[in-house]
Amino acid sequence: MSPDQAAPLLEVRGAAKAFPGVKALDGVDLTLFGGEVLALIGENGAGKSTLMKLLSGVYTPDEGEFFVDGEPVEITSPARAEELGIAIIHQEFNLVPDLTVAQNIYLGREPRIGPFINEAALNRQARELLDELGLQLDPTSRVGSLTVASQQMVEIAKALNINARVLIMDEPTAALNDAEVATLHELIRRFVNPATGVIYISHRMPELKAISQRITVLRDGQYVGTVNTAETHMDQVVGMMVGREIDTTRRQAPYAGDGSVVLAVEGLSTRSKLKNVSLTLRKGEILGVAGLMGAGRTELARAIVGADPMSSGTVSIHGTPRTIHSPAAAAAAGVGYLSEDRKALGVITSQSVRDNIVLSSLPRFFRRGLGDERGIDDVAREYTDRLRIKTPSIRQLVKNLSGGNQQKVVIAKWLVRDCDILIFDEPTRGIDVGAKAEIYDLLNSLAAEGKSLIVISSELPEVLAVSHRVAVMCEGRLVGELDQHEASQESIMDLATRTESAVAGPHSASQAAVTERPVSS
Ligand SMILES: Nc1ncnc2c1ncn2[C@@H]1O[C@H](COP(=O)(O)OP(=O)(O)OP(=O)(O)O)[C@@H](O)[C@H]1O
Ligand SMILES: [Mg+2]
Numbered sequence: 320m321s322p323d324q325a326a327p328l329l330e331v332r333g334a335a336k337a338f339p340g341v342k343a344l345d346g347v348d349l350t351l352f353g354g355e356v357l358a359l360i361g362e363n364g365a366g367k368s369t370l371m372k373l374l375s376g377v378y379t380p381d382e383g384e385f386f387v388d389g390e391p392v393e394i395t396s397p398a399r400a401e402e403l404g405i406a407i408i409h410q411e412f413n414l415v416p417d418l419t420v421a422q423n424i425y426l427g428r429e430p431r432i433g434p435f436i437n438e439a440a441l442n443r444q445a446r447e448l449l450d451e452l453g454l455q456l457d458p459t460s461r462v463g464s465l466t467v468a469s470q471q472m473v474e475i476a477k478a479l480n481i482n483a484r485v486l487i488m489d490e491p492t493a494a495l496n497d498a499e500v501a502t503l504h505e506l507i508r509r510f511v512n513p514a515t516g517v518i519y520i521s522h523r524m525p526e527l528k529a530i531s532q533r534i535t536v537l538r539d540g541q542y543v544g545t546v547n548t549a550e551t552h553m554d555q556v557v558g559m560m561v562g563r564e565i566d567t568t569r570r571q572a573p574y575a576g577d578g579s580v581v582l583a584v585e586g587l588s589t590r591s592k593l594k595n596v597s598l599t600l601r602k603g604e605i606l607g608v609a610g611l612m613g614a615g616r617t618e619l620a621r622a623i624v625g626a627d628p629m630s631s632g633t634v635s636i637h638g639t640p641r642t643i644h645s646p647a648a649a650a651a652a653g654v655g656y657l658s659e660d661r662k663a664l665g666v667i668t669s670q671s672v673r674d675n676i677v678l679s680s681l682p683r684f685f686r687r688g689l690g691d692e693r694g695i696d697d698v699a700r701e702y703t704d705r706l707r708i709k710t711p712s713i714r715q716l717v718k719n720l721s722g723g724n725q726q727k728v729v730i731a732k733w734l735v736r737d738c739d740i741l742i743f744d745e746p747t748r749g750i751d752v753g754a755k756a757e758i759y760d761l762l763n764s765l766a767a768e769g770k771s772l773i774v775i776s777s778e779l780p781e782v783l784a785v786s787h788r789v790a791v792m793c794e795g796r797l798v799g800e801l802d803q804h805e806a807s808q809e810s811i812m813d814l815a816t817r818t819e820s821a822v823a824g825p826h827s828a829s830q831a832a833v834t835e836r837p838v839s840s
Contacts, residue, residue, distance in 0.1 A: 326389030328353045328516045329374070329405070329485050334383030336369055338719065340711030343369040347383075347542045349518075349535055351485065356507060356517045358527040358548070360560055361537035362751040363723030364709035367520050368410050370537070371487050374518075375407040376400035387485075406483035408474045410490045410520075410722045410749070416463030421445030423462050424477045445476075452476055452506055467494040467660055468612050475503065479510065486510060487518045490722065492526060493749045494659070496612045496777045504530050522723070522751050523778070524553045524567065536560050561753040567780065569759070573803050574787035576603030580638070581771045582654070582740050584623060587632030592618040592795040596632070600740065600771045605762060607786030608775045609811045614792040616775045617659055620742045624649035624656040636740070650679070655738035657729055659745040659775070665729040668718035672710050673699035675717055676731045683737075702731040705761070707754060722749045730758065734765070741765070742773045747781060759784050779808045791815050 329351040336344040344366045351357050359367050372378045374385070376397045385392050387403050394400050400407070414423050421442045422429070430440040445458035454472050456465075462473060471494050478486060488507075492500045507517055507530060519531060527534060528548060536543040536559040543559050557565050582600040587593055592615045600606050608616050621627040623634055625643035633640045636652055643649045646656050658665055666675045676699045677684065684691045684698075699713045706727040710720055717725055726749050733741060743762075747755045762772060762785050776782050782789055789806045791799045791814035799814040 325353065327351060327386070328388065328514075330386040330389075331370070331374070332384045332386075334370060334373055334385075335381045336366075336373060336378060337381055340715075342540050344373075344380075345540045347537065347540070349542075350545075351516045351518055353516055354511060354513045355532045356511060356519050356530050358531035358534040359518055359520045359537065360522070360527065360534060360556065361543075362561055363727070363749075363754055364539075364721040365537040365560075366540040367537060368489055368721060371407060371489050371518065371520070374400065374485075375405055375487060401481060401483075404482070404484035405487065406478045406481045406485070407487040408478045408489060408491055410493075412470055412474055414462045414470055414473060414477075417461065419459050419461055420449075420456050420465075420473050420476075421458035423473055424448065424458075424480055426477075448476055448480055452479065453502060466612070466617075468496070468499060471495060472499075475506065479506070484515045485518065486515070487520075489520045490522070490749055491519070492521055492523065494745070494777075497779075499612060500526060522749065522755075524557065524752065527556070528553060538562070557752055561751070563753070565752050565756050567752060567756075569756075569784050571605065571763075571784060571786055571803055574601070574604055576601055576766075576769075578602070581636070582623075582773075583633075583635040583638075584619075585633045585635070587619070587622055587634070588630050589618060589622050589627055590630050591627070593622060593629075594795045596792075596795075596797045598790055598797060598800075600773060602771055603766050603769050604787050605766050605772045605774055605785050607782040607789040607806075608773060608792060609777075609779065609782050609789055610792035610815050612777070613794075614815065615795040616792050617744055618795070619792065620656060620744050620773070620775060623742065624654055626656070650736065650738060653738050654740040654742065655733045655736050657733050657741070657743045657746055659748070666717050666725060666732070668725070669716060671714045671716055672703060672708065672720070672728055673713040675728050676702055676713075676735055679732060680735050680737065698735055702735060706731050707757065723751055723754065726750055727754070727758075730761075734761070739769070740771050740773075742775070744775045745777065746774065747776070747778075755781070779811055782806070782811065783808070793817055 327350045331349040334344050334347045347370055361367050373380045376394045376399050385394055392403060424445050425441055429436045431437055442458045449456050454476060456469060456472055462470060491503060511517060521527060531548045533545055534548055534556055535545045579602045580599045581602050584596060584598050587596045596619060610616050622629050624646045625648055626646050641652055643652060649656060677695050684695050703713055708727045709724050717728055730746060747758055766772060774785050783806060787803050789801045789811060790797055791811055793815055798817055801810055
């Protein structure tokens, strides 16, 4: 560094951190300059979150030196990190579900009148902050009632409300759609000035290209290198990250099953969202469900598996109309549901990898009241290997795994469960590019075995990579279906953004998408 150059805003030299059985970080360097967005990438379990937890005072390092504005610092606690101007948006939310949006944002710093919290002022301040950030959220809503995307927005508002100089965002966009990502990037650009900087973690390559100036790559707890974003092709970065080439532009092959219908949904409506949705799923088919946030995709999945009540309509499984009142009943009827919210419904993080993978399939392993412990271990090991779940042992508690590896445990659980119909809601959320490709292969092999899948995803490249057919939803309706050869990012977006008045009905809309070209103005 030349003497006329300012010291980096933040610098890490030789950081190391070990957990029992795992060397999470080993000799990692990182430099953040004022005015920049530095992307940090690496496979699931590479050590990204651990490094960020050292910077935000959540963990203490085994080794390493830390500097803020060139001055050595010790970041001994989250409070100390905040004093140093370091704010973090954690990968796993730190919100209190029973409090409101405003109460969460100002937790511990509420405006008061004497000893009492001034609720009116609290809500007003929150309203102002949310307006300023351009976030459409009601400050008085209970956080637990919000979608995952909205909860993410609350986290972001909370972090931006602290006067931070260094803002760390650990996978802030994992649950956001493209429009919301654009809003977030706008917020980031407004936040960054010569005295501030952002460390941005994401598994979505196009985002890194759009938002970062430099990219630092970690692999297996080690520092691999740092590149300038503008001068580097993303394939190169993926190569640094996983050490092999990954095809990120792949497309599903045409459907090759026998066409028999395994799941038929007729005229399904719910009080809250869905309006007269009808669709079918064929044996061996992967049906992608696309749509903007709030289009009703998760509501559709939840209504099918009985997590939410239907107000009208029928769901038939293998030709028989069924009344299903809970996801457990759905699973018993052969319909598995992997929820978008893995913490609430997916895994029990205080239990082991093994128990999470096999628990819901336990009856299979019991004969005459005796559990086949060896059999259970073998299955848990098989799926840990197949999905490359990074863990020192199948007995490790899930809460000690990295975010992406926790998600793999949820997937493994449903693969073991042996349902013929699987509904996966954002299955690869937080999963790295290499592992995504492996999961797509796995979904394909399930379909080839004759299982049928509905895959809900906000990432259009993912929808195109896995779907034989794409159903597009908008405002609680199914507005069109596209065959594998008709589906493209453009045709899907075209349907997903149609307003109610433009939609005549599911079938005509599907036709329209193929035959009509939008009139350009
Ligand atoms: N509290 C803990 N106890 C034991 N092991 C841990 C703990 N926290 C992290 N690890 C391990 O440290 C390694 C690095 O995890 P980390 O969460 O930093 O990965 P990551 O790069 O953020 O991955 P992801 O992309 O999946 O979020 C992993 O092998 C993880 O299992
Ligand atoms: Mg992480």
